[in-house]
Amino acid sequence: MRIRKPSAPGIVLFLLCAMYFLTYVDRVNISSAATDIQKEFGLDKQQYGFAFSAFGYPYLLFQVIGGRIGDRFGPRKTLFVCGGIWAVATALTGLATGLASLFLFRIALGFGEGATFPTATRVMQNWTPNGLRSFAQGITHAFARFGNTVTPPIVLALIAWKGWRSAFLVLGLGSLTWVIAWWLYFRDDPRQHAGVTAEDLERLPPAAAVKPVAKVPWRRLIVRLLPVTATYFCYGWSLWVFLTWIPQFFREQPDIHLDLKKSALYSSGVFLAGVVGDTLGGVFSDYLLKRTGRVTLSRLVVIITGMLGAAAFLVPVVFTNDLNTLALCLSGAFFFLELIIGPIWAVPMDIAPQHAGTASGLMNSGSALAVIVSPVVFGWILERTKIDATHYDWHLPFVTSIVLLLVGVALSFTMHPERKFVDEPEAGLPAARVTSDAPK
Numbered sequence: 001m002r003i004r005k006p007s008a009p010g011i012v013l014f015l016l017c018a019m020y021f022l023t024y025v026d027r028v029n030i031s032s033a034a035t036d037i038q039k040e041f042g043l044d045k046q047q048y049g050f051a052f053s054a055f056g057y058p059y060l061l062f063q064v065i066g067g068r069i070g071d072r073f074g075p076r077k078t079l080f081v082c083g084g085i086w087a088v089a090t091a092l093t094g095l096a097t098g099l100a101s102l103f104l105f106r107i108a109l110g111f112g113e114g115a116t117f118p119t120a121t122r123v124m125q126n127w128t129p130n131g132l133r134s135f136a137q138g139i140t141h142a143f144a145r146f147g148n149t150v151t152p153p154i155v156l157a158l159i160a161w162k163g164w165r166s167a168f169l170v171l172g173l174g175s176l177t178w179v180i181a182w183w184l185y186f187r188d189d190p191r192q193h194a195g196v197t198a199e200d201l202e203r204l205p206p207a208a209a210v211k212p213v214a215k216v217p218w219r220r221l222i223v224r225l226l227p228v229t230a231t232y233f234c235y236g237w238s239l240w241v242f243l244t245w246i247p248q249f250f251r252e253q254p255d256i257h258l259d260l261k262k263s264a265l266y267s268s269g270v271f272l273a274g275v276v277g278d279t280l281g282g283v284f285s286d287y288l289l290k291r292t293g294r295v296t297l298s299r300l301v302v303i304i305t306g307m308l309g310a311a312a313f314l315v316p317v318v319f320t321n322d323l324n325t326l327a328l329c330l331s332g333a334f335f336f337l338e339l340i341i342g343p344i345w346a347v348p349m350d351i352a353p354q355h356a357g358t359a360s361g362l363m364n365s366g367s368a369l370a371v372i373v374s375p376v377v378f379g380w381i382l383e384r385t386k387i388d389a390t391h392y393d394w395h396l397p398f399v400t401s402i403v404l405l406l407v408g409v410a411l412s413f414t415m416h417p418e419r420k421f422v423d424e425p426e427a428g429l430p431a432a433r434v435t436s437d438a439p440k
Contacts, residue, residue, distance in 0.1 A: 029167060031248070062114025121360035276338075307337075
């Protein structure tokens with residue numbers, strides 16, 4: 001039996017999966033090393049949350065700017081430069097000497113990673129058939145969650161080997177390897193890639209869709225994407241609660257006292273549930289789109305189910321101290337939360353395919369804002385409600401996540417992915433029609 005050679009679009013998707021994996025390893029590794037870093041630098045929970053949130057300031061800034069750069073100059077150059085910055089920033093984190101330098105290195109990481117996901121969406125717009133875009137978003141984010149899953153044991157193993165500083169140096173070198181591979185293999189236009197076949201081109205967008213967009217109608221596009229951005233903020237709040245605090249949550253539960261290995265195991269179990277959720281959410285959304293032809297139905301059914309399910313599983317977390325119950329409920333909540341990823345990242349491509357990078361950057365600004373606010377507020381609540389000098393009430397901050405998830409359900413009805421965004425018509429030309437997914 002002859003083994004089929006991987007297609008060029010398949011290899012590009014794999015490279016994106018690897019990028020998502022590495023970016024999340026590099027942005028959450030500080031969570032797994034938090035206890036050691038806090039101890040060495042003398043940081044409390046609020047200071048640690050402040051250091052973690054430093055990533056979010058440039059990350060928020062570069063969502064839109066980076067998405068525009070990716071649309072204008074192409075993903076190959078954009079991701080090569082961004083990847084180099086985030087790889088170096090990760091390695092430099094291992095040289096931090098206190099809160100100030102840790103904050104600065106996290107800012108540098110945010111600069112490097114800010115443009116990655118919006119630019120990756122431009123790659124998917126160029127290299128992925130229309131009926132597989134939600135799947136592509138789901139599988140790449142599944143690799144991001146797989147990065148969350150393996151980061152605790154990897155970082156803790158490196159800490160046990162050579163201390164927490166070695167973890168950042170090793171992970172930075174791993175990211176640099178990806179940067180080189182990306183530059184050598186990828187091309188912005190599939191038609192310029194030696195490995196693309198005629199069969200591949202039949203399934204991919206036409207050449208005109210790949211060309212950079214010279215002008216962006218910013219005001220109209222921002223207004224059109226605002227409901228999507230607000231919905232994604234509600235998702236992002238809970239996401240960053242999980243990514244920032246779950247490893248410490250398991251290590252510092254009162255009267256349980258898990259060691260490093262067991263806390264890493266429980267944390268990885270929660271994040272593994274997200275891997276499954278990311279994959280299934282994207283697959284199911286594309287399945288509904290294929291069966292019904294309704295964009296709104298295929299996106300909103302999965303998004304609303306995810307938010308309601310996550311909120312429901314977080315409720316017991318507020319009222320129990322049983323370790324197994326906490327682990328199961330947090331895993332269930334993260335599974336449902338990650339069902340949202342595939343369909344909601346497909347929404348900017350549904351709405352404004354000609355501005356895919358910029359539109360997805362506008363949407364991801366919601367999550368970027370959440371990474372600034374969520375860790376700081378969560379840490380502030382922990383410090384204000386701690387039981388004694390060494391024990392914290394971890395349950396109360398999850399109430400905010402439940403409320404925001406329910407708000408996200410209401411906001412999701414305002415996104416309207418079936419209503420296409422169209423550029424202003426040129427002088428003398430009729431305006432393009434706004435399309436709908438209404439039955440014909």
